[in-house]
Amino acid sequence: MATYQILYWQEIPSFVEARDGDEVKKIQLSDRFQALIDEAAMRREIAGTDGYLEEWNKGKKVEQDGSVEEIAETVAKEIEDRFAQIRDEALAKTA
16 A cells, blocks of 8 residues: 655645655645745744754655555645645744
8 A cells, every 4th residue: 555745844735755665756746835935934033044954844654545646646736725724824823
């Protein structure tokens, strides 16, 4: 069974990786997520610091049926579809 994992900067997703043995599919989320990460880092006053780098983390591995391509694409689309909610929650933490 395949697994997927999401790479986050603090609570903001950036990247999806699905894996099944040696087969791997990686999808970087759209540029708006990186822009949000940069904005949140500036508002939280950790942009350009070692603290910024320390905030990157991987979520838990989640098992899911399907090919690595299907899983990565589905998870990435679900995250992309929730961008407005993710943005609002991230920026609320900086207010």
